Amino acid sequence: MCEIFVKAEPRLYDYHSRSLRIHGVVTSLRLETLFWEVLERIAARDGMSLPQLIARLYDEVIAYRGDIPNFASFLRVCCLRFLDPALSAPPAREADPASRLPV
Numbered sequence: 001m002c003e004i005f006v007k008a009e010p011r012l013y014d015y016h017s018r019s020l021r022i023h024g025v026v027t028s029l030r031l032e033t034l035f036w037e038v039l040e041r042i043a044a045r046d047g048m049s050l051p052q053l054i055a056r057l058y059d060e061v062i063a064y065r066g067d068i069p070n071f072a073s074f075l076r077v078c079c080l081r082f083l084d085p086a087l088s089a090p091p092a093r094e095a096d097p098a099s100r101l102p103v
Contacts, residue, residue: 012037020051022058029054029072038079 012034019028031039036050043053057078061068068074081087 020054022051022055029075031072031075035076035079038082039075042078042082 013032015030015032016036017028017030018036019026021027039053040050043050046053048056054075057075058068058071061071061074
């Protein structure tokens with residue numbers, strides 16, 4: 001069952017750091033190669049450079065949440081949501097329990 005996972009190219013789960021600027025502040029992000037590749041795809045799709053995309057995501061999450069304690073993890077989740085749109089769908093809501101009561 002796990003062959004599709006364990007046979008992944010090791011380069012995809014090797015990680016490396018990239019230095020970039022977010023609003024003039026130099027920061028370093030450490031992600032696995034696969035996540036860098038997905039971020040590059042998202043940036044290309046949106047007509048941005050990778051640093052522009054990362055700065056925009058940073059701005060948006062700060063505006064929405066006010067804080068982001070683990071930005072690298074946030075970027076990984078963004079990648080997964082990009083690859084699987086079902087992860088972006090709102091959770092299914094259960095019908096009102098009262099509506100199931102016999103009349």
